[in-house]
Amino acid sequence: MTDRRIGLSPAEVCSRIGSAVGLTLRAAPGSLAGYVAGTLLAAGLPVATAWLTRSVVDGLVSGVTPRWTAQVVALAVVGLFAAAVPAALRYLHNEMERAVALVAKERLFTAVDRIIGLARFEDPAFLDRLELADESGGRGPNRVVDGAFGVLGGLLTVSGFLGSLWVVSPVMGVLVLASGLPVLAAELVLSRRRAWTNWEITPAERRELFYRDMLATEQAAKEVRLFGLGAFLRGRMLRERRAANAAQHRMDRRELATQAGLGLFSAVVAGAGLIWVARAAQGGQHTVGDIALFIAGIVGVQGAMAAVAQQVATGHQALLLFEHYVTVLRAAPDLPVAPTPAALPALRSGIEFRDVWFRYTDAHPWVLRGVNLTVPHGRTVALAGLNGAGKSTVVKLLCRLYDPTRGAVLWDGVDIREVEPAVLRTRISAVFQDYVNYEMTAAENIGVGDLTALGDPARIEAAAHRAGVHETLAGLPDGYDTMLSRRYHNDPSTAAPAAGVNPSGGQRQRIAIARAFLREDRDLVILDEPSAGLDAEAEHEIHTRLRAQRAGLTSLLISHRLGAVRDAGLIVVLSGGVVAEQGDHDALVAAGGVYARLFGLQAAGYRNQGV
Numbered sequence: 134m135t136d137r138r139i140g141l142s143p144a145e146v147c148s149r150i151g152s153a154v155g156l157t158l159r160a161a162p163g164s165l166a167g168y169v170a171g172t173l174l175a176a177g178l179p180v181a182t183a184w185l186t187r188s189v190v191d192g193l194v195s196g197v198t199p200r201w202t203a204q205v206v207a208l209a210v211v212g213l214f215a216a217a218v219p220a221a222l223r224y225l226h227n228e229m230e231r232a233v234a235l236v237a238k239e240r241l242f243t244a245v246d247r248i249i250g251l252a253r254f255e256d257p258a259f260l261d262r263l264e265l266a267d268e269s270g271g272r273g274p275n276r277v278v279d280g281a282f283g284v285l286g287g288l289l290t291v292s293g294f295l296g297s298l299w300v301v302s303p304v305m306g307v308l309v310l311a312s313g314l315p316v317l318a319a320e321l322v323l324s325r326r327r328a329w330t331n332w333e334i335t336p337a338e339r340r341e342l343f344y345r346d347m348l349a350t351e352q353a354a355k356e357v358r359l360f361g362l363g364a365f366l367r368g369r370m371l372r373e374r375r376a377a378n379a380a381q382h383r384m385d386r387r388e389l390a391t392q393a394g395l396g397l398f399s400a401v402v403a404g405a406g407l408i409w410v411a412r413a414a415q416g417g418q419h420t421v422g423d424i425a426l427f428i429a430g431i432v433g434v435q436g437a438m439a440a441v442a443q444q445v446a447t448g449h450q451a452l453l454l455f456e457h458y459v460t461v462l463r464a465a466p467d468l469p470v471a472p473t474p475a476a477l478p479a480l481r482s483g484i485e486f487r488d489v490w491f492r493y494t495d496a497h498p499w500v501l502r503g504v505n506l507t508v509p510h511g512r513t514v515a516l517a518g519l520n521g522a523g524k525s526t527v528v529k530l531l532c533r534l535y536d537p538t539r540g541a542v543l544w545d546g547v548d549i550r551e552v553e554p555a556v557l558r559t560r561i562s563a564v565f566q567d568y569v570n571y572e573m574t575a576a577e578n579i580g581v582g583d584l585t586a587l588g589d590p591a592r593i594e595a596a597a598h599r600a601g602v603h604e605t606l607a608g609l610p611d612g613y614d615t616m617l618s619r620r621y622h623n624d625p626s627t628a629a630p631a632a633g634v635n636p637s638g639g640q641r642q643r644i645a646i647a648r649a650f651l652r653e654d655r656d657l658v659i660l661d662e663p664s665a666g667l668d669a670e671a672e673h674e675i676h677t678r679l680r681a682q683r684a685g686l687t688s689l690l691i692s693h694r695l696g697a698v699r700d701a702g703l704i705v706v707l708s709g710g711v712v713a714e715q716g717d718h719d720a721l722v723a724a725g726g727v728y729a730r731l732f733g734l735q736a737a738g739y740r741n742q743g744v
C-alpha cells in the first residue's frame with residue numbers, strides 16, 4: 134500500500150475504464166444512457182451546422198427553392214438542440230455524480246471496515262491514498278465516463294469536420310489532423326504531471342486539516358487559548374497551504390506555457406490554411422460556401438481535436454486518481470486470514486501469551502521481548518508496570534489489532550490468527566484506555582457497545598445503572614436522547630432543538646464502562662485503566678461493581694492505582710518487555726521488587742497526606 138507509482142499500463146487503463154463505467158452503470162443506469170446519447174448527439178451538431186450553413190449560403194447565391202427553405206428550418210432546429218443539449222447534459226452529469234459518489238463511498242468504507250488491524254491507519258502513505266480515494270471515488274468515475282464518451286464524441290466531430298475539409302482540400306485535412314497529435318501528447322504528459330502533483334500535496338493538505346481542527350474545535354480550544362497557540366498554529370496551517378499552493382502554481386505555469394505554445398501552433402496552421410483557401414477561391418477553384426465550410430471545418434477540427442486532447446487528459450488524470458480508489462478497494466488483507474477459520478468455542482481453559490515478541494514496525498524498538506503469560510478461565514489477572522511497559526500493547530494483541538512479531542496468543546490452545554477476527558471480537562468486552570466519546574445521543578453512546586441494544590432502552594438503562602451514570606443521563610434536558618456533544622443538534626428540524634451537553638471526564642468514563650457492561654455475556658473482559666478519571670468515591674464504587682461483574686468471568690485489568698488491582702487473583706508486572714514478576718499482592722509485596730516499590734510509594738503518598 135505504500136507504492137507511490139503514478140502510471141498505468143494499457144491493460145490497466147482498459148480495466149479501470151471498465152470499473153468506472155461499471156460503477157456508473159450500477160449507480161445510475163438511466164442517467165448514463167441519457168448522457169451517452171446526449172454526448173454523441175452534441176458531437177454531431179456542429180458538423181450538421183457547418184454542412185447546413187454551406188448549403189444555405191450556396192442556395193442564397195444560386196436561388197431560393199423549397200429545399201433551401203427546408204435547410205434553413207433544419208439549421209434552426211439544429212440550433213435549438215445545440216442550445217438545449219448542454220443544459221440537459223449538465224443535469225444528467227450532476228445526477229450521475231451524486232449517485233456514483235454514494236455507491237463509491239459505500240464501497241470504499243466497506244473496504245476500510247474490512248481492515249482487520251490498526252497498522253494501516255498508522256501508515257501515512259495509506260492515509261494519503263485513502264484521502265485521494267475518497268475524493269476520486271466520488272467524482273473520478275464520472276470524469277472517466279466524461280473522458281471516455283467525450284473522446285468518442287470528439288472523434289465523431291473530428292471525423293465529421295475532416296469530411297468538410299476533405300471536400301475542399303484533402304492535403305489540408307491531413308495536415309490539420311497531424312497538427313492535433315502534438316496537442317494530444319502534450320495534454321497526456323500534463324495530466325500525468327497533475328496527478329503526481331495531487332499525490333505530492335496530499336500530505337500537506339492532511340496536515341493543514343490537522344491544524345485547522347486544532348484552531349476550530351472545542352477539544353483543542355482550551356490549550357490553544359491558554360498557551361496562546363493561535364498565531365503559531367495558524368502559521369503552521371498557512372505554511373502547509375502555501376506549500377500545496379506552490380506545487381499547484383508550478384503545475385499551472387507548466388500548463389500555461391504548454392497550452393500557449395500549442396495555441397500558437399494551431400493558430401499558425403489555421404492561418405496558413407485560410408490564406409491558401411482564400412487564394413484558391415480568388416482563382417475561382419472554390420465557391421463562397423466552400424470557404425464557409427473550410428473555415429468551419431478548420432476551426433471545428435482544431436477545436437474538436439483540442440477538446441479530445443482535453444478529454445483524454447482529464448480522463449487520464451481521473452484514471453490515475455481513480456487508481457487510488459481501486460487500490461484501496463482491492464488491497465490484500467492487512468493481517469493474514471485463515472482460509473478455513475477455526476471454530477472458537479466458549480473459553481474453557483484460558484488465554485496464553487506464548488513467547489510473544491512484538492514491535493510496531495521494523496523501524497520501532499521491541500516493546501515485548503518474549504512475554505509468557507496466562508489469563509486462566511474465570512479469573513482476574515491484573516497487569517501492572519511503568520508507563521510504556523507495554524500493557525496496552527498486550528491488550529491490542531489480545532484483540533488481534535496487531536499480530537505478534539514472533540510467538541503466539543492462544544485461546545484455549547488455538548492460535549487467534551486461525552480464528553475469524555470478527556468472531557474473536559464478539560467474545561471480548563473492553564474499556565480501552567483511550568475510549569471513544571461518540572458525538573451521538575447518550576443512549577447511542579451506550580448502545581454502540583452492542584448494537585442489538587440500540588432499540589432496547591431497558592437494556593441501555595440497566596447498563597447505565599450499573600455503571601452509576603443513570604441518574605446523570607436521565608436528568609439531561611432530553612434524557613437519554615440528549616446529544617453528548619455541543620457541536621451538533623440532535624434534531625435540527627425541530628423549532629428549538631434540545632441543547633447538547635458535554636459530560637465531565639468521569640461521567641464519560643462511566644458511560645464507557647456502561648458500554649462494556651452491555652457486553653457482559655462475553656468470555657473475556659478487558660479493563661484498561663477503567664477508573665483513571667474517577668473521584669475516589671466513584672473509583673471505589675466502580676471497582677466494587679466491576680469486581681461483582683467480573684466474578685466468575687475471565688478478565689484482564691490494567692490500573693496504575695495499585696489499590697484497585699490488589700484483589701486480583703494474579704498480578705503480573707511487565708518490565709523491560711518481559712514478565713518481571715507475578716503472584717498475588719502479598720507475594721509480590723514480600724518479594725520486594727518493582728510492584729512492592731510502586732505500591733509502597735503510592736501507600737506512602739496516602740499516609741503522608743494523613744489519609
Ligand SMILES: Nc1ncnc2c1ncn2[C@@H]1O[C@H](COP(=O)(O)OP(=O)(O)OP(=O)(O)O)[C@@H](O)[C@H]1O
Binds near residue numbers: 497
Ligand atoms: N501505535 C504505536 N506505534 C508505535 N509505537 C507505539 C504505538 N503504541 C505504543 N507504542 C510504544 O510502545 C510502548 C508501549 O506502549 P503501551 O501503550 O503498550 O504502554 P503502557 O504500558 O500501556 O503505558 P501506559 O502505562 O503509559 O499506558 C511505548 O514505548 C509506546 O511509545
